[in-house]
Amino acid sequence: MSETGKILTANRLNDGLVVFLSAANIWTRHINDAALAQEANAQSALAKRGEDFEAANIVTGAYLVGAERDDGEILPDHIRERIRAAGPSVHPGLLVENPHVSLR
Amino acid sequence: MYRYDEFDARFVAERVSQFRSQTERRLSGELSEDEFKPLRLMNGLYLQLHAYMLRVAIPYGTLSSQQMRALADISEKYDRGYGHFTTRQNMQFNWIALEDTPAILEDLAKVEMHAIQTSGNCIRNVTADHWAGAAADELADPRPVAELIRQWSSLHPEFSFLPRKFKIAVTGAPNDRAAVKFHDIGLRLHLNEHGQRGWEVIAGGGQGRTPMVGVTVRDWLPEAELLGYLEAIIRVYNLFGRRDNKYKARIKILVHETGAEKFRDLVEEEYARKPGSGIEVDARELERIEAYFGGPNFEVLAMVQPEFEQDKLRGREFARWVRANVSAHQMPGYAIANISVKPVGGIPGDATAAQMRTIADIAERFGNDEIRVSHHQNLVLPHVRQSDLHEIWQVLQANGLGTANLGLIGDIISCPGLDYCALATARSIPVSQALSRRFSNPDRQAEIGPLRLNISGCINACGHHHVGHIGILGLEKKGVEFYQITLGGSSATDSAVGGVLGPGFSAEEVPDAIETIVDTYIALRMDKETFLQAYRRVGAGPFKEALYAAA
Amino acid sequence: MPLLNQREFKADPWTFLDTSEPVPSGGDIVVPFERLVSDFKTLMLHDGQLGVAFPNNLPVTELEPYLQRLQLVTLDFPAFTDGRAYSQARELRTHFGFKGELRAAGNLLPDQLGFMQQVGFDYFEIADERFSLDAWLDAATSISLSYQPSFTSRSQMPISTARGLADTSAPDAEDWPEQPHYG
Structure with a gap:
C-alpha cells in the first residue's frame, strides 16, 4: 500500500550534498529515511522546520517535494527530484547512498 | 603562455x-x-x-x-x-x-590559476580562438589582448554588479572559431594596409532564450583605445540595461530594444567623454604581456615530413584520425592536434584525472608544454611536430582519447543538463550518449561530413543548441522530458541562429529523428555539399516532410 | 545612522529634508533630486552647504546644471546587487570633476566597500548594524592591488603603477584632489 505526501529536502551548507529531513529531525542522505508528511498541517510544520534549519545555517534552500512511499521506498514525483536523490543517471555508482531510486 | x-x-x-x-x-x-x-x-x-x-x-x-x-x-x-x-x-x-x-x-x-569571475553578473572569463598562435589562417595571436582584458576586468570596481553576466570573446583570425558574434562583446582583429592592428567591435550577441547575432559597433578600433571603448560599452550597459527581468537583462536585449543605431550613439557619446582616461592600452604593457607569454621555440622544419607521410600509410585508423583531428599549423612541419573528449557513448567534455595527466605528459613531451580547451569541449595540442603525431596518437588511443570525430556528428557538444544542473529542464548527456552510439561508425561519420550537433538541457542554451547545425533543446512538460530540434545554426564566420523544426520528441525518439534528418540530407545533397550548405539551399521543408509527414 | 569615513564611524552632520519639510535658516542640508530641480532658485541661496540624493535610474548628466552649487551627492544602492551607482559615481568624478562628498546609501555590505571607494565614494551611510567597524575595514582592505586606476582609495594600489607603467597615463587621476582617504 502506498502513501503520498511531502518530504523536506535541502542542500547541506558546508558541503552542498543533498539531504532529507527524517522523522527524528535529523538530516539524512537517504531519501527512504525522510519523514513523509501527509496532512497539510504536518507539511507546513515540516516546511517550518526547514526554515529553522536554514536560519541556523545547517542547510540551504530547503523545500518540500511531492513523493510517494511504497513498501518503505520513497519515490519523488518529479524527475528532477529523483535525480537529486539518486545521483546523475549517467554515472551509475557515483552515489551509493540510494542505488535503488528509480529514474523512470 | x-x-x-x-x-x-x-x-x-x-x-x-x-x-x-x-x-x-x-x-x-x-x-x-x-x-x-x-x-x-x-x-x-x-x-x-x-x-x-x-x-x-x-x-x-x-x-x-x-x-x-x-x-x-x-x-x-x-x-x-x-x-x-x-x-x-x-x-x-x-x-x-x-x-x-x-x-x-x-x-x-x-599554478597561477583561479576561479575569479567564472560566474556572477560580472565580466566573465575571456575566451579566444583555441588555435590562437598556431592556426595557419591567423593574422596575430589574440591572447595578449585577451590577457590584457582579463587583467582589466578582474574585480572591476564599476562592473562587478552588472544587470547580468557579460562575456567577451576575441579572435585574431578571419575564420571565426571563437563565436565572436554570439558574445556580449566579440572582438575580431583586422590589419590595415600599413599592417596596423585594429579591432572590430561586435556587441549584443548571445544565445539563451533570445538568441541574437551581435552587431558591429565599430569596424576599426585602434588597439590603444580598446579598454576605453570596452569601458564605454559596459558603462552604457550597466546604466541602461534592464534590471526588472533577469531574462531581459543581457546587453543583447538593450541593443535590440534601443536599436543598434541608437545604442551605437549612446556608446560613442559616452566614449567621447573619454571614459578611458587612465586606461589607454599602454604599448609597453602589451609588450610586457607578450614577453610574458614567451613563444614556443619552433624548429626550422621542412614543409613535407617524410616520416609523417609514411605513418599515414601505416594504418587506416591513424590516417582517419589525422584527417579528422589534425589541423594546419602556421609553421612548416608542425601541426595542431585536436584531442576529442567525445569517445563513443561517453560524456562530452568529461575527463578523468588519469586522462588529464596523460594529456599533460604528452604536451610536455611533444607539445611545447601547452594545451588548449576549445569551446567545443575538446582539447588541443597547438604545437606538435608532424613527425610526432603517430606516437601521440598511439598514447591517446591507449587512454580513450584517440577518437577521430572532430567536427563530425560524434563530436557532440552537450551541457551537463538535468544530471547535474539546477537550472536544467531535461537531461542532455544521455541523449548525446545515445546519439554518439547511434552514429559510432567512423566511416559513416566521415561520409556524413562536417556536422555540428549541439544539445542543451534548458533554454539557457549552455550546449549552444541555437548554433548547432542540428540543435537539440531539452524541455519538460508535466514531469516528462522532451526534445525540440532546430536546424541551420552556426557559430562560425557564417553565423546563424537555427530554426525550430516542429513538435518535440521523447528521449527515445531522438536518435531516430536525427537519423532521419541525416538520411534526408545525404539523399538530397549535391556534390560535396555539407549539411549546413544543403540546409541553406533547400530550407527546412524536406526535413520537416521526412520527419513529420509520415506520422 | 552612522556614517563611515576615514576608518571610523561618525555622526552625520547633514540634515535630510524630504520633498515638503521646510528649509531651515542655516546648516547643511540634503534634498531629493526632484526638490533640487523644483526649488533650486531658493535652495541655491541657502545659507549652508547643499547636497542632493540622486536616484540610480536617471543619467547623472541631469545633475550637471547644479553641480557647482552642490557639496554632497548621495547615490543609491536600492539593492546591493544593483550596481548602477558605481557608474554614476565614476561619471561624476571623472566626467564632471565633482570634488565634493560622494556618499553611498542603501543596501551596503562590507564586501562592496572596496569597489565603492575605487569608483570615488568617500562616505558611506551604514544602515545595517550587523557589522562591526572591523568587519567593514577588513573586507575593504582585503585586496591591496587593483588592475584598474583607483580614484579615492589608497588601500588599493593600481597594478599599473606597481609595474611602473601608468605613472602618467591617468591625467584625471593626477588632477584628482586629495580626498579624505580611507585606507
Missing part, C-alpha cells in the same frame, strides 16, 4: 584569503545565503543539484601541463576523480564542498 608577475600572483593570493574570510563568515552565519551568493558566484562556486560546483577559469582556454596536472590532483583530492570541460573553455568540478573551496583556490593559485 602568460606567466604571472609578482603583482598578478599577489592579487590572486589576496583574493583567495578574501574568499576564505567570506566562506568563514557564511559558515558562521554572519553572511546570509542571499548576501553570500554573489560573492561565491564571483569565485565560480555554484550550488548545483547534488553539491557545490566549482568552475575554474582557463583564461582564453590556455593551460600548461603543470596546470592540467593540478586540475587532475584537485579532481582526486576534493572531487570524485573527474572534471568537465565546458563550452566556455573552463573546467567544472561537480562535487565540491564549500568548506574545501578556499583550499582548492589555494592549490589553483600555486
Whole structure:
C-alpha cells in the first residue's frame, strides 16, 4: 500500500550534498529515511522546520517535494527530484547512498 | 603562455584569503545565503543539484601541463576523480564542498590559476580562438589582448554588479572559431594596409532564450583605445540595461530594444567623454604581456615530413584520425592536434584525472608544454611536430582519447543538463550518449561530413543548441522530458541562429529523428555539399516532410 | 545612522529634508533630486552647504546644471546587487570633476566597500548594524592591488603603477584632489 505526501529536502551548507529531513529531525542522505508528511498541517510544520534549519545555517534552500512511499521506498514525483536523490543517471555508482531510486 | 608577475600572483593570493574570510563568515552565519551568493558566484562556486560546483577559469582556454596536472590532483583530492570541460573553455568540478573551496583556490593559485569571475553578473572569463598562435589562417595571436582584458576586468570596481553576466570573446583570425558574434562583446582583429592592428567591435550577441547575432559597433578600433571603448560599452550597459527581468537583462536585449543605431550613439557619446582616461592600452604593457607569454621555440622544419607521410600509410585508423583531428599549423612541419573528449557513448567534455595527466605528459613531451580547451569541449595540442603525431596518437588511443570525430556528428557538444544542473529542464548527456552510439561508425561519420550537433538541457542554451547545425533543446512538460530540434545554426564566420523544426520528441525518439534528418540530407545533397550548405539551399521543408509527414 | 569615513564611524552632520519639510535658516542640508530641480532658485541661496540624493535610474548628466552649487551627492544602492551607482559615481568624478562628498546609501555590505571607494565614494551611510567597524575595514582592505586606476582609495594600489607603467597615463587621476582617504 502506498502513501503520498511531502518530504523536506535541502542542500547541506558546508558541503552542498543533498539531504532529507527524517522523522527524528535529523538530516539524512537517504531519501527512504525522510519523514513523509501527509496532512497539510504536518507539511507546513515540516516546511517550518526547514526554515529553522536554514536560519541556523545547517542547510540551504530547503523545500518540500511531492513523493510517494511504497513498501518503505520513497519515490519523488518529479524527475528532477529523483535525480537529486539518486545521483546523475549517467554515472551509475557515483552515489551509493540510494542505488535503488528509480529514474523512470 | 602568460606567466604571472609578482603583482598578478599577489592579487590572486589576496583574493583567495578574501574568499576564505567570506566562506568563514557564511559558515558562521554572519553572511546570509542571499548576501553570500554573489560573492561565491564571483569565485565560480555554484550550488548545483547534488553539491557545490566549482568552475575554474582557463583564461582564453590556455593551460600548461603543470596546470592540467593540478586540475587532475584537485579532481582526486576534493572531487570524485573527474572534471568537465565546458563550452566556455573552463573546467567544472561537480562535487565540491564549500568548506574545501578556499583550499582548492589555494592549490589553483600555486599554478597561477583561479576561479575569479567564472560566474556572477560580472565580466566573465575571456575566451579566444583555441588555435590562437598556431592556426595557419591567423593574422596575430589574440591572447595578449585577451590577457590584457582579463587583467582589466578582474574585480572591476564599476562592473562587478552588472544587470547580468557579460562575456567577451576575441579572435585574431578571419575564420571565426571563437563565436565572436554570439558574445556580449566579440572582438575580431583586422590589419590595415600599413599592417596596423585594429579591432572590430561586435556587441549584443548571445544565445539563451533570445538568441541574437551581435552587431558591429565599430569596424576599426585602434588597439590603444580598446579598454576605453570596452569601458564605454559596459558603462552604457550597466546604466541602461534592464534590471526588472533577469531574462531581459543581457546587453543583447538593450541593443535590440534601443536599436543598434541608437545604442551605437549612446556608446560613442559616452566614449567621447573619454571614459578611458587612465586606461589607454599602454604599448609597453602589451609588450610586457607578450614577453610574458614567451613563444614556443619552433624548429626550422621542412614543409613535407617524410616520416609523417609514411605513418599515414601505416594504418587506416591513424590516417582517419589525422584527417579528422589534425589541423594546419602556421609553421612548416608542425601541426595542431585536436584531442576529442567525445569517445563513443561517453560524456562530452568529461575527463578523468588519469586522462588529464596523460594529456599533460604528452604536451610536455611533444607539445611545447601547452594545451588548449576549445569551446567545443575538446582539447588541443597547438604545437606538435608532424613527425610526432603517430606516437601521440598511439598514447591517446591507449587512454580513450584517440577518437577521430572532430567536427563530425560524434563530436557532440552537450551541457551537463538535468544530471547535474539546477537550472536544467531535461537531461542532455544521455541523449548525446545515445546519439554518439547511434552514429559510432567512423566511416559513416566521415561520409556524413562536417556536422555540428549541439544539445542543451534548458533554454539557457549552455550546449549552444541555437548554433548547432542540428540543435537539440531539452524541455519538460508535466514531469516528462522532451526534445525540440532546430536546424541551420552556426557559430562560425557564417553565423546563424537555427530554426525550430516542429513538435518535440521523447528521449527515445531522438536518435531516430536525427537519423532521419541525416538520411534526408545525404539523399538530397549535391556534390560535396555539407549539411549546413544543403540546409541553406533547400530550407527546412524536406526535413520537416521526412520527419513529420509520415506520422 | 552612522556614517563611515576615514576608518571610523561618525555622526552625520547633514540634515535630510524630504520633498515638503521646510528649509531651515542655516546648516547643511540634503534634498531629493526632484526638490533640487523644483526649488533650486531658493535652495541655491541657502545659507549652508547643499547636497542632493540622486536616484540610480536617471543619467547623472541631469545633475550637471547644479553641480557647482552642490557639496554632497548621495547615490543609491536600492539593492546591493544593483550596481548602477558605481557608474554614476565614476561619471561624476571623472566626467564632471565633482570634488565634493560622494556618499553611498542603501543596501551596503562590507564586501562592496572596496569597489565603492575605487569608483570615488568617500562616505558611506551604514544602515545595517550587523557589522562591526572591523568587519567593514577588513573586507575593504582585503585586496591591496587593483588592475584598474583607483580614484579615492589608497588601500588599493593600481597594478599599473606597481609595474611602473601608468605613472602618467591617468591625467584625471593626477588632477584628482586629495580626498579624505580611507585606507
